[in-house]
Amino acid sequence: MALKELSSLEKALGLKKPNKYSTQGDKKVPVLQRSNGPALSGLVTIATYLVREANRAELLGESAEHRAIVQQWLEYRVTKVDGCQKEDIKTILKDLNTYLEDKVYLAGNQFTLADTLMYYGIHHIIVDLAVQEKEKYVNVTRWFDHVQHYPGIRNHLPPVVVLKNRVYTGSHH
Amino acid sequence: MTKDGVQGAAEETDQAQSKKGLKKQQKEAEKAAKKAEKQAKLAADQQTTDEDDFAKDRYGVSPMVQSSQRLDRVLVRVQELTLEKSDQLIWVRARIHTSRAKGKQCFLVLRQQQFNVQALVAVGERASKQMVKFAANINKESIVDVEAVVRKVEQKIESCSQQDVELHVERIFVISQAEPRLPLQLEDCVRPEGEGDEDGRATVNQDTRLDNRVIDLRTTTSQAIFRLQSGVCQLFRDTLMNKGFVEIQTPKIISAASEGGANVFTVSYFKTSAYLAQSPQLYKQMCICADFDKVFCVGPVFRAEDSNTHRHLTEFVGLDIELAFNYHYHEVIESITDTMVQIFKGLRDKFQTEIQTVGKQFPSEPFKFLEPTLRLEYQEGVAMLREAGVEMGDEEDLSTPNEKLLGRLVKEKYDTDFYVLDKYPLAVRPFYTMPDPTDNKYSNSYDMFMRGEEILSGAQRIHDAQLLTERAIHHNIDLEKIKAYIDSFRFGAPPHGGGGIGLERVCMLYLGLHNVRQTSMFPRDPKRLTP
Numbered sequence: 185m186a187l188k189e190l191s192s193l194e195k196a197l198g199l200k201k202p203n204k205y206s207t208q209g210d211k212k213v214p215v216l217q218r219s220n221g222p223a224l225s226g227l228v229t230i231a232t233y234l235v236r237e238a239n240r241a242e243l244l245g246e247s248a249e250h251r252a253i254v255q256q257w258l259e260y261r262v263t264k265v266d267g268c269q270k271e272d273i274k275t276i277l278k279d280l281n282t283y284l285e286d287k288v289y290l291a292g293n294q295f296t297l298a299d300t301l302m303y304y305g306i307h308h309i310i311v312d313l314a315v316q317e318k319e320k321y322v323n324v325t326r327w328f329d330h331v332q333h334y335p336g337i338r339n340h341l342p343p344v345v346v347l348k349n350r351v352y353t354g355s356h357h
Numbered sequence: 358m359t360k361d362g363v364q365g366a367a368e369e370t371d372q373a374q375s376k377k378g379l380k381k382q383q384k385e386a387e388k389a390a391k392k393a394e395k396q397a398k399l400a401a402d403q404q405t406t407d408e409d410d411f412a413k414d415r416y417g418v419s420p421m422v423q424s425s426q427r428l429d430r431v432l433v434r435v436q437e438l439t440l441e442k443s444d445q446l447i448w449v450r451a452r453i454h455t456s457r458a459k460g461k462q463c464f465l466v467l468r469q470q471q472f473n474v475q476a477l478v479a480v481g482e483r484a485s486k487q488m489v490k491f492a493a494n495i496n497k498e499s500i501v502d503v504e505a506v507v508r509k510v511e512q513k514i515e516s517c518s519q520q521d522v523e524l525h526v527e528r529i530f531v532i533s534q535a536e537p538r539l540p541l542q543l544e545d546c547v548r549p550e551g552e553g554d555e556d557g558r559a560t561v562n563q564d565t566r567l568d569n570r571v572i573d574l575r576t577t578t579s580q581a582i583f584r585l586q587s588g589v590c591q592l593f594r595d596t597l598m599n600k601g602f603v604e605i606q607t608p609k610i611i612s613a614a615s616e617g618g619a620n621v622f623t624v625s626y627f628k629t630s631a632y633l634a635q636s637p638q639l640y641k642q643m644c645i646c647a648d649f650d651k652v653f654c655v656g657p658v659f660r661a662e663d664s665n666t667h668r669h670l671t672e673f674v675g676l677d678i679e680l681a682f683n684y685h686y687h688e689v690i691e692s693i694t695d696t697m698v699q700i701f702k703g704l705r706d707k708f709q710t711e712i713q714t715v716g717k718q719f720p721s722e723p724f725k726f727l728e729p730t731l732r733l734e735y736q737e738g739v740a741m742l743r744e745a746g747v748e749m750g751d752e753e754d755l756s757t758p759n760e761k762l763l764g765r766l767v768k769e770k771y772d773t774d775f776y777v778l779d780k781y782p783l784a785v786r787p788f789y790t791m792p793d794p795t796d797n798k799y800s801n802s803y804d805m806f807m808r809g810e811e812i813l814s815g816a817q818r819i820h821d822a823q824l825l826t827e828r829a830i831h832h833n834i835d836l837e838k839i840k841a842y843i844d845s846f847r848f849g850a851p852p853h854g855g856g857g858i859g860l861e862r863v864c865m866l867y868l869g870l871h872n873v874r875q876t877s878m879f880p881r882d883p884k885r886l887t888p
């Protein structure tokens with residue numbers, strides 16, 4: 185999974201030459217073997233490196249504050265979202281929904297690497313949501329829909345239908 | 358510790374115990390003495406009061422009503438206790454809903470069906486101290502006869518349905534005494550969900566209520582629900598009668614299952630076995646073949662489905678319609694939808710109080726419908742669902758969640774809670790369903806939905822004996838058992854169609870309730886056979 189994600193990220197960043205990755209251990213941690221330096225391992229590490237390779241450092245946050253927020257969400261992605269159990273999903277969606285209430289992107293008004301990786305990481309959850317649940321976590325789905333339509337991001341993932349109108353507004357059921 | 362030490366300690370406790378024991382005995386003796394004193398005083402009181410109770414003929418427990426005499430007494434209905442009746446002396450028969458004694462006064466709330474009124478017994482010229490005490494001690498839910506003067510009140514009594522007046526009681530007699538402990542409290546039964554959670558008040562769960570259905574049915578909510586349900590039947594009959602329909606009665610013990618053999622109850626029938634009717638389907642069609650033209654039938658329907666859901670019962674009341682048409686089965690759809698619309702309008706116009714009463718406990722949005730009724734084709738419905746991200750096959754039946762979702766989408770798009778879904782896939786319908794003339798995958802059949810849940814299933818039926826036989830064979834039905842049914846079509850049968858509605862579901866969905874047991878007086882499901 186992580187490998188597909190990294191090659192999607194490469195495309196999104198506009199990197200011409202695709203890298204070759206391998207995996208390590210039971211958890212299949214991605215590893216990038218470079219010709220001119222030490223090997224890099226871990227999704228966030230490699231992703232951050234790719235962003236710099238592509239000269240898109242703004243995707244890591246422009247101010248010190250934004251950089252910290254981006255780091256925080258990257259960490260959230262690999263610690264909370266990856267390998268989450270069924271019962272955790274509700275908590276993640278609830279937290280995220282509250283957080284995104286007044287934001288366009290995870291780090292405020294700018295699109296960052298955190299949005300890309302969170303989108304890739306949460307996709308399998310959103311795909312399985314019923315229409316009613318998508319409406320319940322309306323801020324998450326709004327953000328998700330926004331990111332999946334962001335140029336060059338979606339790549340290998342199927343699009344998720346998000347209704348623009350609310351259908352569960354009434355008190356009934 | 359040494360042995361001595363242990364012994365010493367034991368002795369000490371012994372002494373202490375005996376000391377305590379003594380004290381205890383003393384106290385008990387004192388208590389007993391006090392009790393005896395009290396009783397003596399009470400008895401004395403009783404005697405003296407019995408003697409000087411000037412009002413002792415004005416209250417008491419009446420002898421059992423065994424029709425020994427016929428009193429020339431008019432009992433006024435609680436509902437009629439309004440300002441017009443003020444200062445009149447009247448008699449009322451009602452239940453004690455609540456009672457609250459306060460010194461020389463006792464406030465009663467008298468209830469009659471969904472109406473209630475405040476009554477006051479106060480020490481004075483007409484009532485003695487003993488009478489007030491007696492009134493205060495009548496158990497809740499007892500039935501009493503009360504003679505009282507209707508008085509206008511300064512401030513509206515918010516907690517009662519009769520807000521402008523109260524009753525000043527002059528006589529009170531218990532006609533039927535309730536046992537002191539009720540299995541559940543009426544106030545707990547009508548409390549809206551969530552309300553009262555903060556002050557730790559109980560709401561009664563549904564099973565407890567159904568176990569004590571007789572008491573639960575006394576609540577204002579239940580009273581309103583079943584009065585409205587009666588209204589649905591009445592409106593159904595009136596509308597169809599006006600359209601020239603004939604009401605028929607069909608047997609419920611039948612020899613063959615009408616809608617697939619899986620979900621029928623088998624009953625032993627002398628030396629053979631029979632089934633309980635899943636619908637009057639075959640019989641209403643035979644009536645059409647017998648030139649009754651337009652028929653309907655209101656009666657029990659049985660389903661042996663082991664499904665424990667919010668909307669399935671094993672016995673419910675079916676409202677069935679069948680009519681002959683001229684050239685197109687849409688004539689039938691229009692006739693049925695018009696009937697439904699007449700019912701919705703009738704409820705809206707004549708049962709507003711009941712709707713609001715139920716709404717107090719179970720809030721929901723008013724029921725919306727269009728005229729003429731919206732008709733969508735199955736494929737359009739599937740397309741709407743796909744657009745919302747649901748993956749399903751062309752000929753796949755609607756699952757319950759998808760049915761509900763489609764209802765939501767339709768409501769959002771057309772703003773109606775009632776619509777018809779037409780042209781179902783042939784594969785998911787019973788054998789007697791007429792195939793679509795242009796595409797054999799589909800059929801001339803339809804479902805009707807209220808708030809996204811199915812209330813009616815119907816279709817154009819096959820009126821050609823040969824095609825009917827073919828379809829029955831296709832569905833692996835034993836031709837022997839439905840011979841009489843198929844034969845009815847051999848001697849000239851008009852094209853016809855119809856449908857069957859579940860009464861309980863219509864009431865549930867019209868009122869926006871969440872469980873069909875709420876609209877079934879004595880519900881039957883796989884787990885409930887009593888009361």
